[in-house]
Amino acid sequence: MSQSYRLPALRQLMDQQTRTSTRERRLEQLDRAERLLAELDPEKEYPFEYLCYRITGYRADSTSLLVLPGRDARHDLRLYVEDLSRTVALPIEEAPEPVLTVEEVSRRYQVSTRTVNRWRRQGLVGRHFRVDGRLKVGFLESSLARFVSEHREQVDRGTRFSQLSEAEREGIIRRARRMAAVRQASAAEIARRIARKMSRSPETIRMTLKTYDRDHPDRAIFPPSTGPLDEEAKAQIYRKYRTGTSAEVLAKQYGRTRSSIYRILNELRATRLLETKLEYMYHPSFDDPASSAEILAETPLPPDGRAPRKVKAPKGLPPYLASLYEVPLLTREQEAHLFRKMNFLKYKAHLLRDRLDPTKAKTSELDEIERLQEEALAVKNQIIRANLRLVVSIAKRHVGPSNNFFELVSDGNMSLIRAVEKFDYARGNKFSTYASWAIMKNFARTIPEENYRRDRFVTGHEEMFESAADSRIDEHEYETAHRRNVEAVQGMLGRLDDRERRIMISRYGLDGSREMTLEQLGKELGITKERVRQIESRAQEKLRRIAVEERMDLPMF
Template sequence: MRKYKNKAIAELSGELCSSLPRLRKGFLDAAEDLLQLTNPDQAYPYEFVVFRLTGYRPQARTKRVFDGKGLRNDLLVLMLDVSDSFELHTSDYSEKVYDTAAMARRFDVSTKTIQRWRLRGLPARRLIFPDGKRRIGFLDSSVEWFLHDHLADVQRSMKFSQLSQAERDKIITRARRMATFANCTLIEIARRLARRTGRAVETIRYTIRKHDTEFPDKAIFPHLLSSVGGQEKRLIYRSFLRGESVGKLAQRYRRTRGSIYRIVNEMRAHQLLEQPVSFVYNECFESPNAEKSIFAEDNEAQADATKKVKTPADLPPYLKTLYDVPLLSAKQEYQLFCQYNFLKFKADKCRKQIDPKHALAKQVKEVESLLLQANVLKNHIVRANLRLVVSIAKRHLRGPLNLFELISDGNISLMRAVEKFDFARGFRFSTYASWAIMRNFARSVPKERYRLDRFATGNEEILDIAAGLRSYDPRENNSAEMRETIDVLMQHLTPRERTILTEHYGLDEAGRTKTFDQLGKRLGISKERVRQIEIQALEKLREISDARENI
């Protein structure tokens, strides 16, 4: 697989792939024009390359210069990347387009030979063919240009691949004998016959496969004509994960190494597609320079990361280590959550382009790498907030559960909160996570279950509004401060509204709750009227929260 030799061209390719789709075909064709003009023995300035590709001259002058050989390599890679970044059909070109198999038939060579021609400079694009599948395509004009520059190489390849019928028959006879009596695999036979005949290994392999396809009733390897079943694929994949080499798997299942790799990639692709990838979407993920801006280094955030908090003296040694990880500042927290969700957004976008039947190792590795990076960021966020779990767990330490059981439960809630938190709403994560942890404890602490369940159904709305006003420090999350915040909010309500909310949800010091019916009898109104007043009061609190947030 080719890679960029010049970082500047790789960055330019990324910008072209993020441009308007209607412009990308023009960039792609301009890249091929520049490729045909490039002399491997000359050097080309960066400004010239950008101008030839886009029609615009960079405002900032640089001293970057590309050697012709490296530039030709990068232009070939750029053509593949740009053509793969949008839907480009063969019908978008007025000339004939060949895929790899059609090229091999045209010149009577193997598909491996076509791949070697690509390494020598044959321009290729990733195009959508009439059958709806995307694969490597070659324009007729591109082929003619390559023939003009590499005529001798093409003629030599064509001459070399032209086996006589007698040679083919001899190869098939020997291959059948080796497969029957020596139990050799296809690749082993191809290598042995290649040494005896002086032909390429790929030529021998192609000859045998072609014979088996044309004469299935006389096939040397009939099992290769049928696709591998789902159960067999799973067995191969499990063996591969346990560390068994591809060579041994190929020998055991009488398959080629290439087919084993394809099966492994297919199974990896299926796993990625079945794995849920949830993220909190943000519009900034779609911007042209999203990755560059989201992952830009922030010196202020780095400075905040060095701040540590004093460790409480009454904690066990294990819990004291949690305080070695510094708290996250608001800016650093926002940056980490943005990066975390962007990586998952990008992974989800990439995996949607994967066809398990034709999965490329490069595609699968890219998605796996993005998910791994996202998980590293998630662990960073979790570690920085573990002391929050300890703080809340210590306040709920009662009943049959011990501190470590509560912390274990709280850690699960914390990890779920990381996945659901919307960083763009302006709240601190500790506010959101605190409530998620307390709701979980409402289910796990028996003596608190009834009161906290009621608290979760009604007070969640009130405390969300309180958090929106940001009138207390969420990192401390002191329950007394929460109550003080709620009391401040209640001052905006009428006495009757305050009474209904306080007594219905048990917000007073006693913590006792009352039903709508009990409140209606006390206030001399119907229970339906009590419910209506409560709805009005909550709506009034929401309006107050929204008004302050927009200031």
């Protein structure tokens, strides 16, 4: 089924008729749709109710106010006929009038098959017929005659361009062979150059060269590539392109055409898109074309029209946590709108992904999927930012002697993100209630687990094991080495910055100070235990370099 409908209403009508109409009804609708297509003026607009009635014989009530541009309606009706005929699969011998295949039209008008396919995109209506057990595109004699009548100049031009004399063909072959020998250029580039010099279409030149290479494989100007690329080669092409290598350069490196490089890039891009997990909460309004504009509208203002009152951040919070209180909270209406919008965008991306074939993926399709997913992510982040202060509030209530506040906030943020993904806004509940339950449920599980781990495995000297390698020395050797390190470190503390010096003094109990753990230092300095460890490692590295410069022995560093 075609993925390039411009009007969701006609695409939905197509899906509905495929599911509910009998084969006889669909055959009748094919003729009705094609007759309607011939009557539509691209410069006018048409109510969807009128189009639906002309195709199906029934009037659509729910979308009676929907008005569609004539140009887009003509485009989608052509796709409608092709897609509906595929579901009927009428044998070609049962067609009501003579049918010509793409190849037969090509021979009749002396044009290439690509030109015929280009005519299809420009309005030539095709249908799918069953020929020798396979579905093939064919054109009713009346449909072809109507297109030729409406596009006489275009058809004549295509016919004129395809009529090459033998001398012209030999000239094209000679020029292409000479250019391929002296230039490292692709077949498409050489075809474009010859087309400009001979005032011919690039497609005519390309088909001439392709036909010659097919008929003379031993003297081919552009011999076929050595074979399909393996997955590793495709991955290399994708990585090089992402790091700035152009498609033209990649085509030369791998002996491929530029279009084949783009196909490989799109294939890997599509594969990576499909590997990305996409979850959403479905709602029946997502399938109603009339609801789309309302769902995608801007976030509504509060009922009173006033900006939300700013809340003062609690004292003692670091600046990055205090900044969360500058983000206004969402009203119930705003919250429901954002959740509906986020899930609708994901649903639209899911529909496109569900029909995506990586081997035939188009750039426009991939761009649209990525755009929908990026917009959904932006809405998701807006919801998360408006609720981050909820995590801080709950984490403060769970802080204890063995629970680090910043670790609780980090863990709570992950619970909040999961809650945004799982929340069903259609039930009418407030998200803060659901998120609070999810965060506290996670804390109820992780805090006892962490306390058990500490009670079971912590020895009281865990920081020493975390920061120093196990050198397997006995206690007397360790004390001797520790004393030596203390004496050496005392002489070099002046070469550290204030925070590094403070941490080293407290960690080693220098100058009569009490030895402190990573966690104790973190609370005192307002940073995490991991950050203290990083600063200590940096200070140790500085001391190690100083020791090397001054030829001192610091075995613990």
